[in-house]
Amino acid sequence: MGKRRRVAEQRRTNPAVLGGVIAVVAVGGAGFGAYALWGGGPAPDDGKGTQSAPRHHDTVKTGPLTAAEVRTTAERFLTAWQQGRPAEAAAATNDSAAATALLTGYTQDAHLEQVTLTAGTGTGTGTGTGGKVPFSVRATVAYKGLTKPLAYDSALTVVRRATDGKPVVDWHASVVHPDLKDGDTLVTGASGTPPVKALDRDGDELTTADYPSLGTVLDGLREKYGKTAGGKAGVELRVIRGKASQKAELSDKTLVELSKGTPGTVRTTLSPTLQAVAEKQVAKRQRASVVVVRPSTGEILAVANTDHGFNTAFQGSLAPGSTMKVITSSLLIDKHLASADKQHPCPKTFTYGGWKFHNDDDFEIKNGTFKASFARSCNTAFISQAPKLENADLTRQAQQVFGLSMNNWAIGVPSFDGAVPVQSAAQMAASLIGQGGVRMNPLNMASVAATVKAGSFHQPYLVSPKTDGRTLATASRTLSASTLSQLRELMKFTADYGTAAEAMSGLGPDYGAKTGSAEVDSQKKPNGWFTAYRGDLAAAGVVQRGGHGGDTAGPIVATLLKTGS
Known part of the structure; x- marks a missing residue:
């Protein structure tokens, strides 16, 4: 009896507060643990997990949340979730329907038991309209006699509900697990797809x-x-x-x-040497991505991202900045609007469609050639030709010559093959320098450099089409010998003497490059781009919010080209 009495007394004891972290401690075998967060006490509601709408004489509370509001709201949500009361937990959020469905599935579909939640100290309370509370999750996955532990960290944010000002958890699926996007679910069972x-x-x-x-x-x-x-x-x-x-x-x-x-077993085209170098290079910078391809075949030899949660290198959709000038230059040369060694305008500014376009630091090149404008990345040299172009010209060039923007690449895994929409007025002009509606990723821009090197488009691929008989995308035409020769001359001159010279130093003579800096709203620094080829290798990289491409993405790309394969 004495032993039983001690166990009962232990179960009635409130949990300890250690180092500012309060645990919701699970007891027993299967199912959920016992109540208590932040020292216990009843949740601040009517005990039924509901929140009534404000009466006509109620005042909707506004302003910053207090630490107490954040604490008690998080307490209510986490305690109900742990104890297996999904509807009550969901009532503490601003989307009870979505929360109820996912939290119910947490036990019924994901088969998670013995859940223990440990909440950390909230941040941002009292200084704004929301407060973030980190917490850790420990659970057991139990399915048909099989069990394994699960442990991960997550966080919730408390905000004021618009209708009544009450503090609630701002609901997103990532609260339940950080790998979840809204609309995703957790399921335990036969995978259906073999590894x-x-x-x-x-x-x-x-x-x-x-x-x-x-x-x-x-x-x-x-x-x-x-x-x-x-x-x-x-x-x-x-x-x-x-x-x-x-x-x-x-x-x-x-x-x-x-x-x-x-x-x-699935064999890929990845080079272990280049992949290892790519991993090391992107790890040196925040938000960097790079791709290496073989121009003669289209084989993808390396792909790496600093952020491992999303494959920006294959699936990113970013303005490519001045690297787009490779495609635009091919268009202008094709239409006899520019020639590598002929004089070409590069004024400080040029106005088109009501927009005033500038060069970096408003530089100008007087009596310079198109090659000089390309190498220094003169924006107005390209914008000044907009009045002579049709709205669809750049789109057709990207599709017909470079195989882009047709949504038909089949590389073996999900990818985005670029977007060059038909635009008009100022947006059309902006597209010529890789802004406006143009969107690319390193895979796309590596392919652009590869097309210049090879002389024709070869759709990049990670898995050989012989593996599954799929059809690769093709381009409907190739550049003329004259245009191709001049395009290579432009990229080589840029690698020798232009904005890419520092990064490409020592890699010549069979090489070419183009830098880019893409301005993005609300960013202090532009996204830095770099695309280049050397021998039978082509690569492109981007460093988001990094600054000029020659300084940021350039060394990453150049190191991979120097490594070779």
Whole structure:
């Protein structure tokens, strides 16, 4: 009896507060743990998990949240979630329907038990309209006799509800798990898609332990080839993507593997040497991405991103800045509006469509050649030709010569093949220098450099089309010998004497490059771009918010070209 009495007394004791962190401690076996956050006490509601609308004489509270409001709201939400009361937890959010569905699925579909939540100290309280509370999750995935632990960190943000001013959790699926996007779900069961063992071009296995950037690539390979590569499905806890994520071409993601499936095998074109160097290079900068391709074939030899959660290198949609001038130059030369060694205007400014376009620091080149304007990246040299172009000219050039902006690339994993929409007036002019509505990623711009080097477009690919018989995208025409020769001359001169010279130093003579800086609203620094080729290698990179491309993306690309394959 004495022992039983001590256990009962322990269960009635409020949890301790240690170092500003208060734990919601689970007890017992299956199911959810016992109540208490921040020292216990009742949740600030009517006990039924509901919040009534304000009466006509109530005052809607506004202004910054207090620390107490943030604390008690987070307490109410986390306690109800842990104790297995999804409707009550959802009532503490600003989207009870979505929250109820996902929190109910947390136990019923994801089969998560013995949940323990540990809340950290909130931030931002009292200084703004929201307060962020980090918390950690410990749970057990239990499915048909199989169990494995799950541990991760997440966070919630408390805001004032617009209708009544009450503090509520600002609902997003990422509150439940950071890998979830709104509309995604967590499911445990037979995966349906067998795992794959991805191999590099030499036949060795590619893993995220060796190449951290490849997580999204490996997910994409599994989704594309898992059912046809000869493997057998295992039992897993997975993120299943919803409509919005599918539209963004995000792949399902495995979080916990309860029983191993038998993997099939998929061989890629990746070079282990170049991939290793690419990983190291992007790790040196924040928000960097790079791709290396082989111009003669289109094989993708390396892909890396600083951010491992989204494959910007393949799926990014960013203004490419002055790297777009490679395509624009080919158009102007084709139309006899420019020639490498002929005089070409580069005024300080040029106005078109009501917009006044500037060069960097308002420089001008007097009596200079088009080659000089390209090498120094003179914006007005290109904008000044806008009155002589039709709205669809740049779009047609990108599609017909460079194979871009037709939404038909099939590289083996999800990718975005660029956008060069037909535009008019000032937006059309801005497109000529890679702004306006033009959107690209490093894969696209590496392909542009590769097309110049090879003389014709070869759709990049990560998995050989012989693997599954898919059809690769093609371009409908190639550049004339004269245009191609001049385009190579422009890029070589830029690598020798222009904005790319410092990064490309020592890599000549069979090389060419173009830098770019893309202005983005609300960013203090532009996105830095760089695309180049050397021998039978072409590469492109971007460093978001990095500044000038020659200083930021340039060294990344140049190092990979120097490494060779």
